[in-house]
Amino acid sequence: MGKIIAIANQKGGVGKTTTAINLSSALAFAEAKVLVVDMDPQGNATSGLGVSLEEGQPSIYDVLIGRAEAKDSIIHTSVENLDIIPGNINLSAAEIELVTEISRETKLKKALAKISDDYTLVIIDCPPSLGLLTVNSLTAANSVLIPLQCEYYAMEGLGQLLNTIGLIRESLNEELEMEGILLTMHNPSNNLSKEVQKQVEEYFSESLFKTIIPRNVKLAEAPSFGQSIIEYDLKSKGAASYIDLAKEMLERIS
Amino acid sequence: MGKIIAIANQKGGVGKTTTAINLSSALAFAEAKVLVVDMDPQGNATSGLGVSLEEGQPSIYDVLIGRAEAKDSIIHTSVENLDIIPGNINLSAAEIELVTEISRETKLKKALAKISDDYTLVIIDCPPSLGLLTVNSLTAANSVLIPLQCEYYAMEGLGQLLNTIGLIRESLNEELEMEGILLTMHNPSNNLSKEVQKQVEEYFSESLFKTIIPRNVKLAEAPSFGQSIIEYDLKSKGAASYIDLAKEMLERIS
Ligand SMILES: Nc1ncnc2c1ncn2[C@@H]1O[C@H](COP(=O)(O)OP(=O)(O)OP(=O)(O)O)[C@@H](O)[C@H]1O
Numbered sequence: 002m003g004k005i006i007a008i009a010n011q012k013g014g015v016g017k018t019t020t021a022i023n024l025s026s027a028l029a030f031a032e033a034k035v036l037v038v039d040m041d042p043q044g045n046a047t048s049g050l051g052v053s054l055e056e057g058q059p060s061i062y063d064v065l066i067g068r069a070e071a072k073d074s075i076i077h078t079s080v081e082n083l084d085i086i087p088g089n090i091n092l093s094a095a096e097i098e099l100v101t102e103i104s105r106e107t108k109l110k111k112a113l114a115k116i117s118d119d120y121t122l123v124i125i126d127c128p129p130s131l132g133l134l135t136v137n138s139l140t141a142a143n144s145v146l147i148p149l150q151c152e153y154y155a156m157e158g159l160g161q162l163l164n165t166i167g168l169i170r171e172s173l174n175e176e177l178e179m180e181g182i183l184l185t186m187h188n189p190s191n192n193l194s195k196e197v198q199k200q201v202e203e204y205f206s207e208s209l210f211k212t213i214i215p216r217n218v219k220l221a222e223a224p225s226f227g228q229s230i231i232e233y234d235l236k237s238k239g240a241a242s243y244i245d246l247a248k249e250m251l252e253r254i255s
Numbered sequence: 256m257g258k259i260i261a262i263a264n265q266k267g268g269v270g271k272t273t274t275a276i277n278l279s280s281a282l283a284f285a286e287a288k289v290l291v292v293d294m295d296p297q298g299n300a301t302s303g304l305g306v307s308l309e310e311g312q313p314s315i316y317d318v319l320i321g322r323a324e325a326k327d328s329i330i331h332t333s334v335e336n337l338d339i340i341p342g343n344i345n346l347s348a349a350e351i352e353l354v355t356e357i358s359r360e361t362k363l364k365k366a367l368a369k370i371s372d373d374y375t376l377v378i379i380d381c382p383p384s385l386g387l388l389t390v391n392s393l394t395a396a397n398s399v400l401i402p403l404q405c406e407y408y409a410m411e412g413l414g415q416l417l418n419t420i421g422l423i424r425e426s427l428n429e430e431l432e433m434e435g436i437l438l439t440m441h442n443p444s445n446n447l448s449k450e451v452q453k454q455v456e457e458y459f460s461e462s463l464f465k466t467i468i469p470r471n472v473k474l475a476e477a478p479s480f481g482q483s484i485i486e487y488d489l490k491s492k493g494a495a496s497y498i499d500l501a502k503e504m505l506e507r508i509s
Pocket residue numbers: 012013014015016017018019020041045127128129185186187214215216217218220221222224265266267268383406407408409
């Protein structure tokens with residue numbers, strides 16, 4: 002029970018949050034019990050799921066610094082079977098506050114161990130960096146899902162990311178596996194997209210998800226309504242692709 | 256002489272590097288002497304300008320930790336009048352190494368003070384976070400240029416960013432001004448783009464650049480050739496928009 006997947010890529014704007022929200026929603030609609038953990042100080046997964054943190058309500062920051070338990074920080078979203086531990090700007094303080102703490106890299110792992118059995122899947126949305134918040138997420142996770150935008154800079158950063166995952170596996174989390182590389186914002190009529198797809202298929206074919214997420218404006222519209230794509234526009238290509246991805250994931254988990 | 260502009264936004268993938276490279280190239284073609292400082296551990300501005308760091312060549316990381324002088328870290332790019340102090344993965348170590356240093360926020364300011372008079376303009380490309388690297392950049396800068404992708408999450412993060420700029424102005428750099436907000440990846444046929452544009456015009460009209468950068472695939476293709484848009488495809492809409500932006504900037508500087 003309770004597989005933990007970190008969605009990570011230090012390159013910004015590649016679809017980490019969009020994947021965290023829409024994969025978890027599609028899985029929740031398929032009756033899996035899913036928890037999203039928002040480890041990004043921007044708090045995009047929190048607002049994208051229509052959740053706003055009330056004054057005094059604990060966030061993942063409070064859990065990391067030991068001021069709150071994970072179970073007391075869980076919020077139910079408007080989607081059945083989908084919960085979230087919210088993130089907010091306080092998280093950027095955690096990067097500095099945790100630096101001098103003992104076992105600073107395993108704070109999240111210890112916190113999630115107490116609750117992960119209550120869920121089929123825990124999905125962690127990471128910030129665009131390889132700092133302590135992402136290190137904590139990769140240390141807590143059983144596997145890592147890498148959204149890869151079909152563009153040049155995203156390809157360039159992949160080497161650094163795979164390096165970091167290797168270092169974490171050696172020193173902090175020997176079970177960390179590769180869940181897979183997910184091509185995002187793919188545009189079949191654009192040479193750059195096709196070029197990146199070809200390169201990834203050549204070097205990383207065994208890690209590549211069969212599902213490819215197309216560029217689809219509905220995916221960019223949905224968060225302004227605090228809804229996943231499943232609720233916002235079930236007939237869109239964006240929804241269809243994340244439902245396909247959820248099916249691929251369910252085959253792996255069962 | 257030597258105005259220093261930081262290009263910052265903690266939201267990932269909004270066009271910081273694309274703006275740093277193409278604005279500085281357009282200015283360099285207009286005979287301004289420009290220095291780009293790559294403060295992002297991804298090193299995208301460095302590779303996007305076709306520069307690769309040789310073994311033993313100092314990067315901005317070496318300058319920050321006091322191992323090299325800024326003037327010894329400058330590399331000439333293939334574009335006349337355009338130099339760069341490169342960035343690389345070592346920078347992510349700086350975030351942790353600098354935390355316990357005295358005056359950790361002013362390392363970059365002190366380093367650039369020695370060389371900024373040799374240039375018309377110094378442009379700093381920031382990583383997608385509000386950590387020590389961005390704080391150093393905002394402390395060293397005379398003004399901040401904010402690329403704003405015309406999408407929901409980007410709008411949402413603007414408040415946090417303006418807050419952080421205010422804090423820096425109060426405690427670390429009282430001269431820090433707003434250079435302006437630049438709309439990027441704008442698509443006039445897409446409602447979301449138009450909606451974000453309307454909101455920004457309503458709340459921030461006096462900070463908004465007249466120039467708007469359109470979504471243009473040529474801008475995403477250019478970095479794979481290590482070229483700015485000016486060299487890669489001068490006739491593209493992407494090149495035209497960054498040339499317009501450079502003209503707006505030149506009017507302000509002179
Ligand atoms: N397949 C897609 N088609 C169209 N737009 C998309 C798609 N996926 C994501 N977007 C939009 O692109 C932008 C970047 O996506 P998102 O915020 O999910 O990336 P991220 O990797 O989480 O960014 P960050 O690095 O800032 O955390 C957002 O505005 C989002 O709505």
